[in-house]
Amino acid sequence: MTAIERNNIRNFCIIAHIDHGKSTLADRLLEHTGTITQREMQEQILDDMELERARGITIKARAVAMHCDIDGTRYELNLIDTPGHVDFHYEVSRSLACCEGALLLVDAFQGVEAQTVANVYAAMGHDLAVIPVINKIDLKHQRADEVALEMEQSLGLPMDESIRVSAKTGIGIPDLMSAILKRIPPPEGERDSPLQAMVFDSHYDEFRGVITYVRVMNGTLFKGQKIHFINTGSVHEVLELGQFAPKRRPCEELQAGEVGYVICNIKSLDKVKIGDTISVPGEKSGTALSGYQEPPRMVYCGLYPSDGQDFSELRDALTKLSINDPSFEFEPESSDALGFGFRCGFLGLLHMEIIQQRLEGEADIDLVQTAPNVTYQIMTKMGEILEIHRPQEVPDSGQIAEFRQPIVRVNIVIPEEYVGAVMKLCTERRGVQTGQEYLSPTRVMLTYELPLGDVIYDMHDKLKSNTRGYGTMDYEVIGYQPADLVRMDILVNGNKVDALSVICNRGDADRRGRAVVKKLKEEISRHMFEVAVQAAIGSRVIARETVKALRKNVTAKCYGGDISRKRKLWQKQKEGKKRMKSIGSVDIPQKAFMAVLDTGEAGK
Amino acid sequence: MPADRYGMEARSAYIHVPFCRHRCGYCNFTLVSGRDAWIERYLLNLKRELALLKQPRQLDTLYIGGGTPTHLSSNQLDRLLEIVDEWLPREPTSEFTIEANPSDLKDHRKLDVIRQHGVNRISLGVQSLQPRKLDLLERDHTPREVHDVMNAIRPWLRSISLDLIFGTPDETLDEWKSDIFEASLLPVDHVSTYGLTIEKGTSFWKRKHENSLIELDEDTSASCYEYAIDRLSELGFEHYEISSFSRPAHRCQHNEVYWSGKPFFGFGPGAASYTGTRRDMNHRSTSQYFKLMETGGPAVFESETLNQHRRAKERLVIGLRRMEGWNLAHFEDEYGFSVHGLVGPKLKELIRLGYLIETDSTLKLSRAGLMISDSLWTKILAD
Ligand SMILES: Nc1nc2c(ncn2[C@@H]2O[C@H](COP(=O)(O)OP(=O)(O)O)[C@@H](O)[C@H]2O)c(=O)[nH]1
Ligand code: SF4
Ligand SMILES: [Mg+2]
Numbered sequence: 010m011t012a013i014e015r016n017n018i019r020n021f022c023i024i025a026h027i028d029h030g031k032s033t034l035a036d037r038l039l040e041h042t043g044t045i046t047q048r049e050m051q052e053q054i055l056d057d058m059e060l061e062r063a064r065g066i067t068i069k070a071r072a073v074a075m076h077c078d079i080d081g082t083r084y085e086l087n088l089i090d091t092p093g094h095v096d097f098h099y100e101v102s103r104s105l106a107c108c109e110g111a112l113l114l115v116d117a118f119q120g121v122e123a124q125t126v127a128n129v130y131a132a133m134g135h136d137l138a139v140i141p142v143i144n145k146i147d148l149k150h151q152r153a154d155e156v157a158l159e160m161e162q163s164l165g166l167p168m169d170e171s172i173r174v175s176a177k178t179g180i181g182i183p184d185l186m187s188a189i190l191k192r193i194p195p196p197e198g199e200r201d202s203p204l205q206a207m208v209f210d211s212h213y214d215e216f217r218g219v220i221t222y223v224r225v226m227n228g229t230l231f232k233g234q235k236i237h238f239i240n241t242g243s244v245h246e247v248l249e250l251g252q253f254a255p256k257r258r259p260c261e262e263l264q265a266g267e268v269g270y271v272i273c274n275i276k277s278l279d280k281v282k283i284g285d286t287i288s289v290p291g292e293k294s295g296t297a298l299s300g301y302q303e304p305p306r307m308v309y310c311g312l313y314p315s316d317g318q319d320f321s322e323l324r325d326a327l328t329k330l331s332i333n334d335p336s337f338e339f340e341p342e343s344s345d346a347l348g349f350g351f352r353c354g355f356l357g358l359l360h361m362e363i364i365q366q367r368l369e370g371e372a373d374i375d376l377v378q379t380a381p382n383v384t385y386q387i388m389t390k391m392g393e394i395l396e397i398h399r400p401q402e403v404p405d406s407g408q409i410a411e412f413r414q415p416i417v418r419v420n421i422v423i424p425e426e427y428v429g430a431v432m433k434l435c436t437e438r439r440g441v442q443t444g445q446e447y448l449s450p451t452r453v454m455l456t457y458e459l460p461l462g463d464v465i466y467d468m469h470d471k472l473k474s475n476t477r478g479y480g481t482m483d484y485e486v487i488g489y490q491p492a493d494l495v496r497m498d499i500l501v502n503g504n505k506v507d508a509l510s511v512i513c514n515r516g517d518a519d520r521r522g523r524a525v526v527k528k529l530k531e532e533i534s535r536h537m538f539e540v541a542v543q544a545a546i547g548s549r550v551i552a553r554e555t556v557k558a559l560r561k562n563v564t565a566k567c568y569g570g571d572i573s574r575k576r577k578l579w580q581k582q583k584e585g586k587k588r589m590k591s592i593g594s595v596d597i598p599q600k601a602f603m604a605v606l607d608t609g610e611a612g613k
Numbered sequence: 614m615p616a617d618r619y620g621m622e623a624r625s626a627y628i629h630v631p632f633c634r635h636r637c638g639y640c641n642f643t644l645v646s647g648r649d650a651w652i653e654r655y656l657l658n659l660k661r662e663l664a665l666l667k668q669p670r671q672l673d674t675l676y677i678g679g680g681t682p683t684h685l686s687s688n689q690l691d692r693l694l695e696i697v698d699e700w701l702p703r704e705p706t707s708e709f710t711i712e713a714n715p716s717d718l719k720d721h722r723k724l725d726v727i728r729q730h731g732v733n734r735i736s737l738g739v740q741s742l743q744p745r746k747l748d749l750l751e752r753d754h755t756p757r758e759v760h761d762v763m764n765a766i767r768p769w770l771r772s773i774s775l776d777l778i779f780g781t782p783d784e785t786l787d788e789w790k791s792d793i794f795e796a797s798l799l800p801v802d803h804v805s806t807y808g809l810t811i812e813k814g815t816s817f818w819k820r821k822h823e824n825s826l827i828e829l830d831e832d833t834s835a836s837c838y839e840y841a842i843d844r845l846s847e848l849g850f851e852h853y854e855i856s857s858f859s860r861p862a863h864r865c866q867h868n869e870v871y872w873s874g875k876p877f878f879g880f881g882p883g884a885a886s887y888t889g890t891r892r893d894m895n896h897r898s899t900s901q902y903f904k905l906m907e908t909g910g911p912a913v914f915e916s917e918t919l920n921q922h923r924r925a926k927e928r929l930v931i932g933l934r935r936m937e938g939w940n941l942a943h944f945e946d947e948y949g950f951s952v953h954g955l956v957g958p959k960l961k962e963l964i965r966l967g968y969l970i971e972t973d974s975t976l977k978l979s980r981a982g983l984m985i986s987d988s989l990w991t992k993i994l995a996d
Contacts (some may be wrong), residue, residue: 561835562987565807565856569871570885576927579990
């Protein structure tokens with residue numbers, strides 16, 4: 010294959026709200042360019058992980074190279090698929106950095122959603138050419154004209170520039186193709202400059218080790234080359250490189266402007282960091298591209314083996330998972346209440362759920378998980394800054410000079426009639442409104458600054474239930490702010506259960522304390538003795554409930570043939586304690602650990 | 614003792630009659646309703662199963678239960694009892710119980726049949742004497758009918774037992790007190806009381822999960838149970854097992870066979886037999902039972918032989934469900950383990966907490982232990 014001239018390359022991504030048709034459009038483009046024949050086409054070829062299919066969410070970015078010939082000129086189109094969930098903001102930003110253009114795909118019925126807005130701003134921030142695309146115009150209730158107006162009013166994308174397509178039927182795809190070629194500029198960069206290639210994704214292949222996804226910004230990558238990952242500092246030899254079409258297709262070199270993959274003999278994904286820059290070792294080395302950072306872990310939780318399960322099995326399973334997903338981290342920790350386990354950090358709540366499901370689904374491990382919490386900062390009176398990943402780490406109040414929490418900017422898009430309800434929701438959570446904008450006569454975007462801790466657990470669910478499912482939201486972290494925070498402890502029969510502590514606002518503590526102990530009372534079943542559940546701040550008890558002792562637990566009939574069935578039932582009650590921890594002699598089920606998230610808000 | 618189900622020398626037998634007029638909302642027993650056409654086939658197959666004994670066995674206790682044995686017509690009942698007489702003869706001193714539905718006994722021909730075949734104990738499925746509860750429990754008799762039936766059978770029966778259910782949805786302690794009071798006015802020798810449990814596979818279960826039926830709270834149910842124990846004792850009934858109360862010399866000898874680990878035969882769908890080491894259970898499906906018997910039998914669905922250790926634990930638990938508990942020396946002689954050796958330190962803990970009472974020679978349940986006894990069994994049975 011002859012190298013394509015840089016001027017004939019287009020690198021772009023598709024940004025869209027979930028279900029607006031990104032995967033379907035990708036399929037059509039692959040088909041239209043003959044990259045994949047209709048017969049080979051399995052639907053939505055870019056979402057190939059089972060879990061993604063199950064959840065219908067694109068989690069990992071992918072890249073695919075397509076070719077087309079127009080008027081005797083051969084073009085190369087590289088489509089970089091970006092993850093569509095707010096947990097993967099950082100990965101999105103690295104993918105955007107590898108593109109010159111973006112297709113903004115909006116459903117012709119649903120219109121502009123919160124996530125769309127956030128992603129368009131991100132794309133504009135990277136100076137990408139944005140092509141507005143209205144999808145699903147085959148739908149009977151399509152309202153493409155209004156949606157085009159919404160895009161113009163809210164995002165400043167001229168109405169007459171939008172391309173109307175149906176990713177399902179293929180209407181408008183040729184127009185879209187020519188818009189891509191005309192409106193997206195070719196990449197810049199010099200093939201003879203020092204090598205600079207951006208790592209925007211990676212995955213682990215059982216046979217080949219790590220497959221690194223790159224966009225060459227400057228210089229040339231070639232087979233046999235010694236390369237240097239600037240941020241991690243490691244040096245490797247290129248064993249194979251090539252492009253995805255959509256299967257791996259090896260080639261001899263990748264030049265400035267091109268997108269592809271590199272295989273070295275790298276056995277663990279954590280050696281390859283998204284956002285890192287690949288160059289050559291020594292004097293000819295290029296400089297690191299900007300924007301690299303550690304994947305930001307937004308939530309932490311403890312994972313412990315359930316009673317009767319093995320610690321080392323859990324460790325092995327976590328190790329295995331982290332090979333495929335280095336963006337979650339774990340380290341051993343111990344809890345007085347739960348024994349030995351791991352503190353794990355995740356990109357977000359969805360990411361946490363995915364990992365937990367993989368552990369239980371693939372590794373068949375029975376877990377007890379503590380309530381997730383965000384990372385707080387504490388400045389001590391000594392002037393030291395502590396990062397707090399779990400409530401147990403909060404020092405005595407006497408040592409705290411300032412307690413800070415992460416703040417996010419939240420964009421919420423809703424039909425007009427729900428503005429009141431949503432404002433109330435945000436105010437209850439101490440939100441500060443910073444914007445309100447009409448996207449169209451009936452759709453409003455509200456912008457708030459809110460504590461991440463108040464957003465991350467259930468804000469999305471709350472928004473959906475307050476807007477009959479119409480509201481959408483997106484957020485990004487904007488920094489830390491001091492707040493009047495305290496650690497609330499939970500005592501079970503007088504013993505502090507460290508794994509049940511939470512950090513909350515002092516003003517909410519009484520209400521939350523009452524809600525939490527009430528919830529715990531429901532979750533903890535009656536024992537042979539009374540169980541007292543208390544919430545306390547420092548040594549001050551703020552709420553108490555009692556789980557009464559069992560009063561009656563008697564099998565009446567036990568005759569003849571029934572004896573063995575009854576015996577098995579009695580026996581099973583002990584074995585049946587899955588997802589359970591005995592603390593002292595009180596059995597605490599998994600659900601109780603989540604009870605501490607109860608905010609005690611009205612309407613729960 | 615040969616470990617063979619039909620060859621062993623047991624002196625007790627249970628016969629299961631799997632027919633009822635209607636399946637009550639709380640009942641998950643082995644039975645069919647609305648299938649009276651199957652009764653003839655049942656009699657044929659029961660006869661086949663009994664024939665596996667090869668020779669008649671002399672019994673000390675015989676119990677015909679169900680289902681509702683008295684749901685059979687008087688003629689069918691007669692033939693059932695004839696088959697039984699042929700294969701399972703008794704001594705005059707033997708206990709011969711049949712379970713009966715009060716309204717079935719309004720039919721004098723059925724009473725005559727039962728009497729002629731030497732039945733000397735009737736266990737009446739009364740369940741309640743309160744119209745509200747009878748209605749809820751979907752029973753077809755009235756309190757009046759119970760009185761009449763009692764008077765008819767009392768003269769010629771050795772023992773009359775009645776079953777009472779407490780803890781039905783919305784039941785109050787007062788309602789239950791009325792049940793006990795009215796039962797005490799009847800000429801009964803034995804009472805079995807059962808707290809209602811809502812089991813999987815019943816229509817109550819479904820209603821509970823649709824929230825159209827709400828289970829009685831644990832505290833009220835506990836009060837009902839304690840009231841029954843206290844009041845029946847005052848009335849001269851001995852509380853001799855978790856749910857069994859008897860006037861002196863009227864304990865159910867057949868049930869005592871189960872609880873003391875003695876062998877017994879079982880015939881009919883879902884019936885179990887026990888050799889002292891092995892338990893064989895017949896298929897619970899009536900049609901499967903037929904099929905198996907029609908192809909030569911036996912109709913065994915599942916067998917279980919516990920190792921010595923597990924058997925000893927089971928025996929410990931079942932024995933402790935009798936109020937007199939265990940004689941420690943007797944237990945050790947019989948099963949080869951001391952109770953402490955068998956259960957370990959947990960047992961001392963349960964004694965220390967006051968759930969079990971240990972004296973020099975015995976181990977038994979305290980009242981507190983009785984009330985939460987299932988939790989004790991879970992602890993004792995755990996390895
Ligand atoms: N009618 C219609 N449905 C479409 C079109 N494009 C996508 N869909 C459907 O919309 C749903 C979401 O599409 P998908 O490509 O998975 O969206 P993604 O979440 O953005 O990747 C699927 O059920 C598609 O079949 C279209 O042009 N017309
Ligand atoms: S009569 Fe007795 S055995 Fe028959 S369905 Fe009712 S409760 Fe069950
Ligand atoms: Mg998709």
